[in-house]
Amino acid sequence: MSRLLRVPLFPLAGAILFPRAQLPLHIFENRYREMVSDAIEGPGRIAMIQPSRLDDEADPPLYETGCVGEIVGVEELDDGRFNIVLLGTNRFRLVREAEIDASYRCGEIDIEAFDDSEPPALSLGQRAEVERESRRLGDAMNLVIDWAAVSRLDDETLVNAIAQVAPFDYGAKQALLEEPTLTSRADLLVQLMQFQRIAMTGGVEVEPTLQ
Numbered sequence: 624m625s626r627l628l629r630v631p632l633f634p635l636a637g638a639i640l641f642p643r644a645q646l647p648l649h650i651f652e653n654r655y656r657e658m659v660s661d662a663i664e665g666p667g668r669i670a671m672i673q674p675s676r677l678d679d680e681a682d683p684p685l686y687e688t689g690c691v692g693e694i695v696g697v698e699e700l701d702d703g704r705f706n707i708v709l710l711g712t713n714r715f716r717l718v719r720e721a722e723i724d725a726s727y728r729c730g731e732i733d734i735e736a737f738d739d740s741e742p743p744a745l746s747l748g749q750r751a752e753v754e755r756e757s758r759r760l761g762d763a764m765n766l767v768i769d770w771a772a773v774s775r776l777d778d779e780t781l782v783n784a785i786a787q788v789a790p791f792d793y794g795a796k797q798a799l800l801e802e803p804t805l806t807s808r809a810d811l812l813v814q815l816m817q818f819q820r821i822a823m824t825g826g827v828e829v830e831p832t833l834q
Contacts, residue, residue, distance in 0.1 A: 626735050629721055630670040630691060631658045632728040634683065636793045639800045640671040640690040640711040641783040642739040647696075650705040654726035659694070659705045661725065667694045669709060670732060672717065673793055682728060688801050690714045691734065713739040714800065742805035745778045753809050756816040757785055763820045764790075782809050791815055 633648075633655065640646045650659050662669050672689030692709030699705055716736035723729045745753070754774065761768050773781065786799040786808065795815050802808035 626733065627718060627731045628691075628715075628734050629729060629731050630666075630668060631662055631725075632670050632672055632685070632689075632717075632720070632730045633658065634672055634674050634685055634728065636674050636677055637796060638671060639673065639787060639796045640692050640709060641779075641786070641800070642690065642711045642713050643741070643779065644711045644783045644787065645695070646671065646692060646709045646711070646787065648707050648709065650707060656703055656705065657725060658727040659697075659707060662694060663697060668692060668712070669694065670715065670730060671709065672730075673797055677793070685717060686797055687717050688714060688736075688797070689717065689732075690800065691732070713737065737803065742779055745782075745806060745809055749806065749809055750778055750781075752813050753782060753785070756813050756820075757781075760789070760816045760820045763823045778809075779805055782812055785816070786812055789816065789819065791819065 635648075638646065638648070650656055658669065668691055670689050670691050673686050674683040675686045676683050691712045691714075693712055694707055695710045696708030697705060698707075713734050714737040715732035715734045718731045718733055721729045721731050744750075754770075757773070758768075758770060776784070782805060786796065789812075791799075799808055799811055799815070802811055
């Protein structure tokens, strides 16, 4: 049986959050300043979700899947803006939007729609493939990355961090978020990194750095 929770919704294209991952955000729009203020005074959580269509609507339609984040860091600036850090707790399915007396959107969500317990490790081969393709993409983008530090990340942190920061379109990021397991997400991530690299290099093979 699903468990419904009412939470403020923060629709933001290209920004996805995973359980046990962090997401820093700069809050400047008035309605989202109100949202953060209310969340801080209340349960301290916000639901990150992407618009399913990018247009000029004030309240565009939303995807059904997002992730709840607990506010674990707050900096309130003098002009009323906020810098916050969210820690992902669990993915959810949006059941319906809820009417509230506020300028921001709110939803009733099913927080038991996904099994977001800590996943088993990737196979050694799959881990190596993720690292190899991330190096190739990083080199194609001329990024300076501490690959030694990257190699020390656990599998879940590595896969989800790349999914969050890689320059994929919002539909690809949503597909990564909706993958049910870490293994399937890693498989899709490798494919997306390959496609992105080929699109950037015109099919020219980029050998990964060895540092």
